[in-house]
Amino acid sequence: MSTNHRPDPEQLLRQLKAEEEFHRRSRLKIFLGYAGGVGKSFRMLDEARRRRERGEDVVVGAIQPKVSAEVNALLQRMPVIPARIMDEVPTMDVEAILRRHPQVCVVDGLAYDNPPGSLHPKRWQDVEHLLSSGISVISTVNLQHIEERREQVEKITGKRVKETVPESFLRNADEIEIVDAPPDFCLQRGPEPLLASGTGSATSLPQQLSELREIALLLAADVVDYQLEAYLARHGIEQLWGAHERILVAVSAYADAAEMIASGRRNADRFHGELFVAYVNRPDITPEERAVLEKNLAQARAAKARIEALDGEDPADTIMQFARAHGITQIFMANRMSNSWWDRIFGRPVEHLIRAAENIDVRVFPV
Amino acid sequence: MSESSRRGTLKIFLGYAAGVGKTYQMLDEAHKLKNEGVDTVVGYFEPHGRRDTITKAEGLEIISRRKIEYRGAVFGETDVEAILARRPQVCVIDEFAHTNVPGSKRAKRWEDVQVLLEAGINVLTTMNVQHLESLNDQVWQFTGIRVRETIPDWVVKRADEVVMVDLPPQALLNRLMRGVVYAPEKARQAMENFFKESTLVALRELAIRQTAHEVDLRQSVQDETETTGFPRGDLDSLSSPRAQASDRILILVTEDPSSAALIRRGRRVADYLKAECFAVCVQRDGSLRNVPAAQREAVEKHMIFARNLHIQLSVLQGEDVAQTLVDFARQHKVTQIFLARPQQKKWPIAFGRGLVERVVRLAHDIQVTIVAERRR
Numbered sequence: 001m002s003t004n005h006r007p008d009p010e011q012l013l014r015q016l017k018a019e020e021e022f023h024r025r026s027r028l029k030i031f032l033g034y035a036g037g038v039g040k041s042f043r044m045l046d047e048a049r050r051r052r053e054r055g056e057d058v059v060v061g062a063i064q065p066k067v068s069a070e071v072n073a074l075l076q077r078m079p080v081i082p083a084r085i086m087d088e089v090p091t092m093d094v095e096a097i098l099r100r101h102p103q104v105c106v107v108d109g110l111a112y113d114n115p116p117g118s119l120h121p122k123r124w125q126d127v128e129h130l131l132s133s134g135i136s137v138i139s140t141v142n143l144q145h146i147e148e149r150r151e152q153v154e155k156i157t158g159k160r161v162k163e164t165v166p167e168s169f170l171r172n173a174d175e176i177e178i179v180d181a182p183p184d185f186c187l188q189r190g191p192e193p194l195l196a197s198g199t200g201s202a203t204s205l206p207q208q209l210s211e212l213r214e215i216a217l218l219l220a221a222d223v224v225d226y227q228l229e230a231y232l233a234r235h236g237i238e239q240l241w242g243a244h245e246r247i248l249v250a251v252s253a254y255a256d257a258a259e260m261i262a263s264g265r266r267n268a269d270r271f272h273g274e275l276f277v278a279y280v281n282r283p284d285i286t287p288e289e290r291a292v293l294e295k296n297l298a299q300a301r302a303a304k305a306r307i308e309a310l311d312g313e314d315p316a317d318t319i320m321q322f323a324r325a326h327g328i329t330q331i332f333m334a335n336r337m338s339n340s341w342w343d344r345i346f347g348r349p350v351e352h353l354i355r356a357a358e359n360i361d362v363r364v365f366p367v
Numbered sequence: 368m369s370e371s372s373r374r375g376t377l378k379i380f381l382g383y384a385a386g387v388g389k390t391y392q393m394l395d396e397a398h399k400l401k402n403e404g405v406d407t408v409v410g411y412f413e414p415h416g417r418r419d420t421i422t423k424a425e426g427l428e429i430i431s432r433r434k435i436e437y438r439g440a441v442f443g444e445t446d447v448e449a450i451l452a453r454r455p456q457v458c459v460i461d462e463f464a465h466t467n468v469p470g471s472k473r474a475k476r477w478e479d480v481q482v483l484l485e486a487g488i489n490v491l492t493t494m495n496v497q498h499l500e501s502l503n504d505q506v507w508q509f510t511g512i513r514v515r516e517t518i519p520d521w522v523v524k525r526a527d528e529v530v531m532v533d534l535p536p537q538a539l540l541n542r543l544m545r546g547v548v549y550a551p552e553k554a555r556q557a558m559e560n561f562f563k564e565s566t567l568v569a570l571r572e573l574a575i576r577q578t579a580h581e582v583d584l585r586q587s588v589q590d591e592t593e594t595t596g597f598p599r600g601d602l603d604s605l606s607s608p609r610a611q612a613s614d615r616i617l618i619l620v621t622e623d624p625s626s627a628a629l630i631r632r633g634r635r636v637a638d639y640l641k642a643e644c645f646a647v648c649v650q651r652d653g654s655l656r657n658v659p660a661a662q663r664e665a666v667e668k669h670m671i672f673a674r675n676l677h678i679q680l681s682v683l684q685g686e687d688v689a690q691t692l693v694d695f696a697r698q699h700k701v702t703q704i705f706l707a708r709p710q711q712k713k714w715p716i717a718f719g720r721g722l723v724e725r726v727v728r729l730a731h732d733i734q735v736t737i738v739a740e741r742r743r
Contacts, residue, residue, distance in 0.1 A: 029535070174537070175535035175537060175538065177533050177534065177535055177538075178531055178533040178575065179533075180530050180531040180532075180533065180578065182528045182530060207586065210582055210585065210586050213582050214579050214582045214583050214586065217531065217575050217576075217578050217579035217582065218576075218579050220533075220575050221572055221575040221576045221579065224568060224571055224572045224575060225572055227568065228565070228568040228569060228572060231565060244572065266640075267639075267640070270639045270640055270641075272576065272579060329739075335731060335735075350727065351724055351727070354708075354723060354724075354727070354737050357708075357737070357739065358708070358739065358740060359739045359740060359741065360739050361632070361736055361737065361738050361739045362737045363703070363734055363735070363736040364727050364734065364736075364737070365734055366731050366732045366733060366734065367731075
């Protein structure tokens with residue numbers, strides 16, 4: 001990533017064109033928060049206000065039924081497309097928005113379920129409809145509504161949420177923005193009691209909020225990581241470095257790897273990183289060795305590692321190739337002693353690996 | 368109980384680049400506090416000529432900067448004494464990582480802030496993730512820039528709150544193009560260097576992960592103080608008793624320039640693992656007295672650096688570095704030894720083993736981590 005040269009005029013022109021394209025196409029921006037009351041709606045409407053001041057045609061398509069005074073003050077100055085009342089439920093009027101066809105539509109609360117008879121069952125599908133019609137959308141969502149994180153959240157709050165949005169919808173947004181605040185902020189301002197009180201969880205409310213906050217940040221980091229990889233791939237940049245830790249535990253048929261795998265799991269969790277376990281296939285292993293390998297792989301499965309069987313002549317080289325290709329930041333390997341004449345003269349696999357690793361940390365474990 | 372006996376609380380607004388809106392959000396909070404009747408002043412504020420930010424500071428009491436003359440120019444720094452005399456409940460101090468002009472009472476702004484906190488004044492401040500000491504090498508890898516104004520990790524760890532101020536990189540680049548962040552010429556330069564989209568995306572991810580880590584750290588403190596106790600997932604049952612016992616990390620400090628990166632990495636890993644962190648330096652006669660001046664200066668520089676990061680450091684006496692290191696590690700129940708990667712040319716093909724290989728062979732009962740060389 002050391003491109004320090006000046007862009008040539010042709011390239012600048014292409015960039016300008018891409019820039020124009022970028023602005024013309026409809027875009028989705030999502031404000032992500034970890035609980036009610038962090039200020040998502042306010043941030044979204046504040047952005048809507050600024051865009052209007054810059055001359056963009058912005059309307060409000062949907063807003064939460066109960067809003068704070070601050071949010072209300074912003075709403076007063078915005079054109080709002082009234083909700084349709086269906087079965088006594090206020091519902092975003094997608095047809096009216098399409099007829100009005102603004103540049104940007106504000107859609108609060110991405111996770112709403114629409115009443116039967118609506119154009120789409122889910123509000124996020126309404127948003128897809130608007131986007132495909134060339135209308136940009138700015139929206140909000142709470143962590144608890146992300147389908148894939150629902151169970152995790154439920155364990156903390158003891159409360160089940162019915163309305164969800166798939167995580168892929170978040171990943172494919174053009175932009176996500178985190179709305180972060182300390183838990184006490186939400187406690188003071190939350191418009192609705194998000195968390196079940198008393199039963200379901202032994203933890204205090206601030207503690208619960210703090211745990212939700214961590215999950216939301218890690219979710220955002222994953223989305224950003226996904227977007228970074230997509231960006232690098234689009235621009236043909238080879239990624240040499242990772243903003244997050246990926247640990248590779250190299251196991252074999254010759255030594256028990258239980259401790260290494262357990263440590264790998266613990267380290268991956270502490271760093272909020274990923275855990276890989278890899279081994280190099282050997283054609284000539286004995287049944288006893290096969291049993292050791294199987295035990296190691298069972299450990300790896302229990303630790304929820306991504307397991308890879310690799311083929312290659314030289315074990316150290318094979319592990320290194322895999323590590324480089326997968327952006328590994330730490331390799332764990334056993335310090336297996338051997339007294340073969342070959343190892344004494346040419347060094348052991350672990351020494352080869354240390355030598356070859358260069359920009360990856362190597363942690364050697366006692367056997 | 369008198370007010371001054373209580374240490375002030377510190378809140379950090381953490382971002383990943385200039386222009387994401389840290390100062391704006393901090394000033395917004397200052398206004399809210401003031402409206403709630405909290406005595407709030409601005410102790411230092413860096414407008415950078417940004418209109419939104421300047422407007423945002425209106426209506427807040429600003430303590431004038433202390434004028435300091437240096438090489439014929441006049442600089443303005445935080446006037447700690449004036450703030451102490453004014454004794455507000457909350458003081459806003461922008462740019463936590465700033466280095467004061469020579470001739471100031473303290474070298475770093477974060478040291479000024481410690482004085483205010485000790486006096487019981489609550490402080491709101493701003494910083495970018497790249498100013499965190501332990502991320503210095505990683506940031507250099509992302510950006511090609513060696514950030515010189517750094518803050519030791521323990522200072523941030525002691526903050527009561529770390530809040531992420533987020534803005535998607537594309538939006539930041541748009542701001543830059545509209546001239547909101549810098550004047551046009553500077554904006555163009557910035558976009559060619561630091562403000563490349565891929566760089567910004569990577570820094571942003573780093574900032575988000577750091578904030579998650581800070582949230583996690585503060586939770587654990589709560590966990591420990593909680594008397595009831597509750598299971599923290601099913602992971603502990605997976606770890607062997609040996610892996611579960613708290614880690615102790617030992618770093619070998621030498622005169623080699625790679626020591627700085629090694630110390631940072633060791634510190635960072637120790638923080639994440641909640642491990643204790645020590646460092647040693649091995650000398651033939653147990654002191655640096657008879658070491659050639661250039662070498663001694665280099666070692667001392669690394670020793671001071673380690674101490675600034677709150678790493679306990681000892682100088683050991685021993686002829687054989689590997690043996691001395693491993694013996695010390697065993698005596699002190701170290702679980703992980705951290706070593707730097709030797710320069711490529713020093714690697715022998717066979718026989719005559721280098722330090723790393725000798726330590727790996729000797730430490731057959733201790734984990735040894737050979738830290739990557741960060742390259743671009």
